[in-house]
Amino acid sequence: DVKVTQSSRYLVKRTGEKVFLECVQDMDHENMFWYRQDPGLGLRLIYFSYDVKMKEKGDIPEGYSVSREKKERFSLILESASTNQTSMYLCASSLSGDGANVLTFGAGSRLTVL
Amino acid sequence: GEDVEQSLFLSVREGDSSVINCTYTDSSSTYLYWYKQEPGAGLQLLTYIFSNMDMKQDQRLTVLLNKKDKHLSLRIADTQTGDSAIYFCAESLLPSGYSTLTFGKGTMLLVSP
Numbered sequence: 001d002v003k004v005t006q007s008s009r010y011l012v013k014r015t016g017e018k019v020f021l022e023c024v025q026d027m028d029h030e031n032m033f034w035y036r037q038d039p040g041l042g043l044r045l046i047y048f049s050y051d052v053k054m055k056e057k058g059d060i061p062e063g064y065s066v067s068r069e070k071k072e073r074f075s076l077i078l079e080s081a082s083t084n085q086t087s088m089y090l091c092a093s094s095l096s097g098d099g100a101n102v103l104t105f106g107a108g109s110r111l112t113v114l
Numbered sequence: 115g116e117d118v119e120q121s122l123f124l125s126v127r128e129g130d131s132s133v134i135n136c137t138y139t140d141s142s143s144t145y146l147y148w149y150k151q152e153p154g155a156g157l158q159l160l161t162y163i164f165s166n167m168d169m170k171q172d173q174r175l176t177v178l179l180n181k182k183d184k185h186l187s188l189r190i191a192d193t194q195t196g197d198s199a200i201y202f203c204a205e206s207l208l209p210s211g212y213s214t215l216t217f218g219k220g221t222m223l224l225v226s227p
Binding site (some may be wrong): 003004024035040043044045048058090092100101102103104105106107108 | 146147149154155156157158159162189202206213214215216217218219220
């Protein structure tokens with residue numbers, strides 16, 4: 001089975017801290033994604049990547065950056081965390097191809113910024 | 115732009131059928147998806163349908179697609195308490211590798227004994 005692992009399930013950080021959320025997939029998927037999930041707002045795409053060292057902005061990239069130095073790892077970075085970034089962060093990956101874009105999700109990282 | 119709408123809540127009794135509805139705005143959608151999220155977990159794919167299909171059945175799940183009305187539904191037969199979860203509808207405009215998924219806000223299904 002494809003596995004997407006998010007290293008931290010729960011994090012508590014202070015305003016202004018730099019935060020790293022790590023995501024690793026073990027099935028050689030080309031595509032990787034970061035979403036945030038908030039009650040009443042559903043899932044919103046922050047950043048995605050189609051290949052190593054490539055990144056594309058999603059719908060809400062402000063306040064975030066990403067890094068993809070290796071194919072299996074996609075990191076989300078909050079340079080200076082703010083309280084409005086308190087959320088559930090979901091990483092996902094998928095294969096490239098001509099068929100359906102089937103995303104496999106990690107279990108999520110719940111971030112609280114105080 | 116892309117927009118996917120779902121009702122927020124559905125409550126059914128165990129053994130009944132559940133029907134979760136979704137509407138989307140972009141007629142260029144190539145694939146439409148249903149994902150399930152259980153408490154404290156990420157999303158898992160339930161099923162998807164290609165846009166040139168009207169229906170897809172997989173065990174207790176039936177997906178109906180009405181392209182004219184841009185309406186997608188998920189029917190769960192013989193609903194069980196273990197089906198209680200949030201169900202997300204999603205669409206993609208292009209094949210994998212060239213497109214992202216746009217998700218609805220999710221429908222919370224509550225199944226009572």
